Amino acid sequence: MPAPATGEPGTLALALRRALGLTLLERGWLSANQAVFHAAGGTPATVVDTGFSSHADQTMELVDHALAGEPLGRIVNTHLHSDHCGGNAALQRRGGLETWIPARSVAAVRQWDEDRLSYRLTDQPCPRFVTDHALVPGERIVLGEAAWEIHAAPGHDMDAVMLFEPQTRTLIAGDALWEERLAIIFPELEGKDGFGPTRATLSLIERLSPRTVLPGHGRLFDDVGRALAASRERVAAFERAPERHAQHAARALLMFHLLEVREGGFDELVDWMCRTPIYRTVASRAGMDEARAAAWASMHLRRLVDDGALVEHDGRVAVRPQAQ
Numbered sequence: 001m002p003a004p005a006t007g008e009p010g011t012l013a014l015a016l017r018r019a020l021g022l023t024l025l026e027r028g029w030l031s032a033n034q035a036v037f038h039a040a041g042g043t044p045a046t047v048v049d050t051g052f053s054s055h056a057d058q059t060m061e062l063v064d065h066a067l068a069g070e071p072l073g074r075i076v077n078t079h080l081h082s083d084h085c086g087g088n089a090a091l092q093r094r095g096g097l098e099t100w101i102p103a104r105s106v107a108a109v110r111q112w113d114e115d116r117l118s119y120r121l122t123d124q125p126c127p128r129f130v131t132d133h134a135l136v137p138g139e140r141i142v143l144g145e146a147a148w149e150i151h152a153a154p155g156h157d158m159d160a161v162m163l164f165e166p167q168t169r170t171l172i173a174g175d176a177l178w179e180e181r182l183a184i185i186f187p188e189l190e191g192k193d194g195f196g197p198t199r200a201t202l203s204l205i206e207r208l209s210p211r212t213v214l215p216g217h218g219r220l221f222d223d224v225g226r227a228l229a230a231s232r233e234r235v236a237a238f239e240r241a242p243e244r245h246a247q248h249a250a251r252a253l254l255m256f257h258l259l260e261v262r263e264g265g266f267d268e269l270v271d272w273m274c275r276t277p278i279y280r281t282v283a284s285r286a287g288m289d290e291a292r293a294a295a296w297a298s299m300h301l302r303r304l305v306d307d308g309a310l311v312e313h314d315g316r317v318a319v320r321p322q323a324q
């Protein structure tokens with residue numbers, strides 16, 4: 001079943017709008033989804049996650065449209081990857097809003113530590129923004145008319161949080177659970193334990209037993225058992241063969257970079273991989289010297305072209321026109 005286009009909500013989306021004053025803006029892979037809440041009582045209109053920086057104008061238009069003239073008063077971020085908070089700076093420039101981020105990320109944002117915030121590691125741009133409040137696991141935050149529980153969601157990002165509304169059992173999962181795929185488990189790429197925390201977060205989601213999940217990417221879904229089983233299978237497969245996870249990550253990060261830049265010379269892209277810290281880390285952990293790392297990078301790019309994920313013409317590689 002195809003995902004309903006933004007503006008033509010399906011049954012699940014309508015139920016959420018009625019029960020929680022929540023609109024999901026489904027984006028692509030470069031920009032994460034937004035959950036938009038109308039103001040209620042003393043609670044300001046809120047957007048959860050703000051997409052990638054190059055999409056900031058589009059994000060603002062979509063949010064304004066969803067709020068139908070109500071001023072946005074608050075940004076909440078599930079985590080601070082560049083595709084989830086890249087619109088924060090542009091929205092903050094308009095003034096009149098507060099920004100809530102996961103408690104574990106507050107110090108890094110105050111110092112704008114690009115190493116801790118992953119932007120240097122992945123060579124993904126994210127304009128500097130400020131923060132006013134921390135999302136503390138165990139506490140609650142009111143979004144619309146309902147109080148949402150804040151839960152730690154380590155794994156993909158060790159600092160991430162999820163938001164859970166217990167009456168309707170709705171989960172804003174960020175990148176902790178997707179319907180079909182599994183997000184990169186970043187700590188593992190640097191030799192830290194990420195599989196264990198990922199498994200623990202999946203178990204927490206199972207205990208919360210959500211009826212509906214709003215993922216960071218992709219449509220909202222209600223077959224949560226199936227998504228959990230698929231994610232667990234993938235984690236187990238990666239734990240058995242961690243080099244497969246590194247390969248999956250290499251491809252996913254390369255695809256993300258191409259979604260950002262749209263196209264580049266084949267050699268230029270291989271060079272980009274060879275100088276980007278996350279690839280250097282993965283290659284050196286696998287014991288590759290520079291020549292082997294370059295061959296490895298080139299092999300991944302070639303494979304994405306051969307698989308049809310990217311197109312090549314005259315030594316230049318591009319994303320397919322409809323990719324976002």
Ligand SMILES: [Zn+2]
Binds near residue numbers: 156
């Ligand atoms: Zn993420």
